[in-house]
Amino acid sequence: xxxxxxxxxxxxxxxxxxxxxxxxxxxxxxxxxxxxxxxxxxxxxxxxxxxxxxxxxxxxxxxxxxxxxxxxxxxxxxxxxxxxxxxxxxxxxxxxxxxxxxxxxxxxxxxxxxxxxxxxxxxxxxxxxxxxxxxxxxxxxxxxxxxxxxxxxxxxxxxxxxxxxxxxxxxxxxxxxxxxxxxxxxxxxxxxxxxxxxxxxxxxxxxxxxxxxxxxxxxxxxxxxxxxxxxxxxxxxxxxxxxxxxxxxxxxxxxxxxxxxxxxxxxxxxxxxxxxxxxxxxxxxxxxxxxxxxxxxxxxxxxxxxxxxxxxxxxxxxxxxxxxxxxxxxxxxxxxxxxxxxxxxxxxxxxxxxxxxxx
Amino acid sequence: xxxxxxxxxxxxxxxxxxxxxxxxxxxxxxxxxxxxxxxxxxxxxxxxxxxxxxxxxxxxxxxxxxxxxxxxxxxxxxxxxxxxxxxxxxxxxxxxxxxxxxxxxxxxxxxxxxxxxxxxxxxxxxxxxxxxxxxxxxxxxxxxxxxxxxxxxxxxxxxxxxxxxxxxxxxxxxxxxxxxxxxxxxxxxxxxxxxxxxxxxxxxxxxxxxxxxxxxxxxxxxxxxxxxxxxxxxxxxxxxxxxxxxxxxxxxxxxxxxxxxxxxxxxxxxxxxxxxxxxxxxxxxxxxxxxxxxxxxxxxxxxxxxxxxxxxxxxxxxxxxxxxxxxxxxxxxxxxxxxxxxxxxxxxxxxxxxxxxxx
Numbered sequence: 001x002x003x004x005x006x007x008x009x010x011x012x013x014x015x016x017x018x019x020x021x022x023x024x025x026x027x028x029x030x031x032x033x034x035x036x037x038x039x040x041x042x043x044x045x046x047x048x049x050x051x052x053x054x055x056x057x058x059x060x061x062x063x064x065x066x067x068x069x070x071x072x073x074x075x076x077x078x079x080x081x082x083x084x085x086x087x088x089x090x091x092x093x094x095x096x097x098x099x100x101x102x103x104x105x106x107x108x109x110x111x112x113x114x115x116x117x118x119x120x121x122x123x124x125x126x127x128x129x130x131x132x133x134x135x136x137x138x139x140x141x142x143x144x145x146x147x148x149x150x151x152x153x154x155x156x157x158x159x160x161x162x163x164x165x166x167x168x169x170x171x172x173x174x175x176x177x178x179x180x181x182x183x184x185x186x187x188x189x190x191x192x193x194x195x196x197x198x199x200x201x202x203x204x205x206x207x208x209x210x211x212x213x214x215x216x217x218x219x220x221x222x223x224x225x226x227x228x229x230x231x232x233x234x235x236x237x238x239x240x241x242x243x244x245x246x247x248x249x250x251x252x253x254x255x256x257x258x259x260x261x262x263x264x265x266x267x268x269x270x271x272x273x274x275x276x277x278x279x280x281x282x283x284x285x286x287x288x289x290x291x292x293x294x295x296x297x298x299x300x301x302x303x304x305x306x307x308x309x310x311x312x313x314x315x316x317x318x319x320x321x322x323x324x325x326x327x328x329x330x331x332x333x334x335x336x337x338x339x340x341x342x343x344x345x346x347x348x349x350x351x352x353x354x355x356x357x358x359x
Numbered sequence: 360x361x362x363x364x365x366x367x368x369x370x371x372x373x374x375x376x377x378x379x380x381x382x383x384x385x386x387x388x389x390x391x392x393x394x395x396x397x398x399x400x401x402x403x404x405x406x407x408x409x410x411x412x413x414x415x416x417x418x419x420x421x422x423x424x425x426x427x428x429x430x431x432x433x434x435x436x437x438x439x440x441x442x443x444x445x446x447x448x449x450x451x452x453x454x455x456x457x458x459x460x461x462x463x464x465x466x467x468x469x470x471x472x473x474x475x476x477x478x479x480x481x482x483x484x485x486x487x488x489x490x491x492x493x494x495x496x497x498x499x500x501x502x503x504x505x506x507x508x509x510x511x512x513x514x515x516x517x518x519x520x521x522x523x524x525x526x527x528x529x530x531x532x533x534x535x536x537x538x539x540x541x542x543x544x545x546x547x548x549x550x551x552x553x554x555x556x557x558x559x560x561x562x563x564x565x566x567x568x569x570x571x572x573x574x575x576x577x578x579x580x581x582x583x584x585x586x587x588x589x590x591x592x593x594x595x596x597x598x599x600x601x602x603x604x605x606x607x608x609x610x611x612x613x614x615x616x617x618x619x620x621x622x623x624x625x626x627x628x629x630x631x632x633x634x635x636x637x638x639x640x641x642x643x644x645x646x647x648x649x650x651x652x653x654x655x656x657x658x659x660x661x662x663x664x665x666x667x668x669x670x671x672x673x674x675x676x677x678x679x680x681x682x683x684x685x686x687x688x689x690x691x692x693x694x695x696x697x698x699x700x701x702x703x704x705x706x707x708x709x710x711x712x713x714x715x716x717x718x
Contacts, residue, residue: 002388002389004389004392004394005388005389005394005395005396006393006394006395008394008395008399010395010399010400010401010404011401012401012596013398013399013400013401013402013596013599014399015395015399016396016398016399018388021387021388021396022388024387025384025387025388028380028383028384028387029361029364029377029380029381029384030361030363030364033363034365035363035364035365035367035677035679036364036365036367036369036374036679037364037375037380039372039375039558039559039604040367040369040372040373040374040375040558041369041372042369042370042371042372042680043372043559045369045680075434075435075439075560075598076434076435076581076595077581077595077596078595079580079581079594079595080434080579080580080581082580083579083580083581083582084579087579110579110580113577113579192596194596194599199398199399199598199599199600200398200402200596200597200598200599200600201434201560201561201597201598201599201600201601202560202598218472220439220442220443220446220469220472220579220582221438221441221442221469222435222436222438222439222442223442223579223582235438236435236436236437236438237371237372237436237551237553237559238559238560239434239558239559239560239598239601240372240553240558240559240560241558241559241560241600241601242560242598242600242601245398318394320394320395321401321404
């Protein structure tokens with residue numbers, strides 16, 4: 001760990017790998033000796049062309065992606081995808097959504113602006129504490145949309161819902177690339193970069209090319225997937241610096257051993273923390289055990305009145321960003337790919353000490 | 360000039376002030392000693408709140424902006440604004456556009472998707488080599504849209520077109536903050552950051568608040584100006600790092616003496632280069648003299664066959680990005696706010712030497 005850095009449990013924008021940060025810093029004023037900083041270069045020049053093509057190639061390798069899919073770099077975060085998905089893919093049909101929390105609800109509310117929405121499954125009646133497995137997909141739905149990981153409620157799909165022949169669409173913003181992924185199950189998968197991929201300001205989407213045929217004419221040009229696919233995401237100036245950092249994060253992932261290795265680490269990290277929570281009556285997890293997220297570990301202190309003190313002391317001890325989302329309270333440890341295992345051990349040590357001092 | 364950096368004449372993404380680059384580099388791993396890098400911090404934490412509020416306050420000071428206006432930070436570049444402007448502001452009426460080149464044409468084509476467009480003035484018949492002054496604004500137009508500076512043709516409005524009582528809307532992407540600006544003349548002014556403001560990935564818009572009343576319901580949420588105004592551009596995760604760099608560029612502008620001082624420098628820089636072009640029959644400017652841009656100096660070699668050699672030798676001598684836009688060819692020196700005056704002197708010296716060696 002670089003001196004004077006603290007443990008960053010932020011839900012996003014989130015911690016980046018230190019190797020990546022150092023490389024980015026070294027190229028900010030003069031990119032690989034070309035005489036220009038990496039944020040100052042034309043998006044049509046050979047250096048940036050190598051960056052964006054490198055990012056794409058790296059992502060293809062990590063996912064063993066077939067040529068049936070196109071990778072695009074866009075902006076506006078997942079929220080912009082909440083509009084783009086129905087605008088591009090509804091094609092006059094009803095769209096099915098699985099409702100597993102705040103982000104799903106926002107996606108559903110947005111889709112209703114553009115057509116009819118059916119809720120194919122929901123865990124709302126149990127305060128979104130679990131992932132529903134009984135999904136009632138309509139065979140003539142335009143697509144089935146789900147949120148693979150729910151940052152606020154700390155739940156996560158352990159495998160994809162079965163969409164049958166219906167196109168599966170996924171908001172993977174908070175767990176994309178945390179484990180190997182069989183993209184062939186998906187019609188579209190999208191993710192804002194600021195959790196597992198890089199800094200805020202770029203959104204990656206992978207779309208099965210046959211879905212492009214459904215897109216109606218006269219969409220706002222930057223909300224039409226074809227604008228990106230047909231121009232390799234260079235119809236206009238893309239967010240070059242965020243894409244550069246994504247490229248470095250993808251290289252880092254490959255250097256770590258790829259998605260199988262990162263999954264091992266993620267399971268080990270989350271397992272350590274959930275074990276510590278379960279080992280004590282002082283803490284309790286908020287998500288049902290079969291639905292727990294490997295990325296966002298949400299928990300309460302059994303005596304909730306102690307939470308403000310817990311959070312304050314944790315912050316003072318160098319654990320940043322542990323406060324639960326303002327809509328639910330409690331504690332949340334976001335431990336994405338780049339979060340170091342040592343930070344988990346240190347947090348567990350702190351939790352035990354806090355418990356002892358209040359025992 | 361920092362060692363080993365070269366002169367960056369790129370039309371955008373473009374050169375950033377070296378003071379800013381160094382400060383950004385120093386905060387990339389650990390922002391002001393808080394233990395987190397500037398691209399890794401929550402957009403709802405106190406550090407980023409200070410950054411975005413600081414950027415807004417700085418921009419307000421630079422422009423003496425009244426409270427009738429709201430500043431927003433969005434994404435998707437000017438191209439996304441080409442959609443947002445008509446979707447938000449047409450309100451069932453016809454919109455007037457001034458056509459001064461490629462970007463105006465794209466704005467017009469996009470607006471036609473959403474309603475009726477009238478061309479109130481155009482310089483297309485003279486290959487966009489000048490800025491039309493005879494503008495026929497319809498008194499019942501929803502707004503009058505113009506492109507204040509045309510990067511490709513090297514032309515620029517020296518003052519705003521008279522829109523009468525019609526809301527004036529401006530794409531100022533390539534000359535925003537290059538001189539003092541009376542925002543009270545405008546209904547809406549927008550600019551992608553990557554020329555005068557910072558890195559690619561954030562777009563700034565300033566909107567007169569009364570125009571928000573026109574906005575229809577059920578727009579895609581990230582294309583509705585109200586989403587930004589009502590949430591201080593924090594409805595979802597904004598592009599935090601690009602906004603941080605913008606904040607630093609605005610501070611730099613203030614430290615230089617503000618817009619009056621930067622205008623002096625810009626006029627001096629452009630004046631030196633145009634004088635050099637006019638002093639020789641070897642070079643010729645492409646824009647009509649009364650319409651010349653202070654930001655993008657476009658010129659040809661009288662013997663166009665020499666241009667490839669000129670560009671190649673210039674690049675070898677450390678002048679990057681001088682090639683004219685692919686749609687028009689020739690030479691283009693983009694000399695935005697952050698471009699150093701010394702680079703102009705050096706380029707002129709190079710131009711004279713090239714001329715001598717081909718005399």
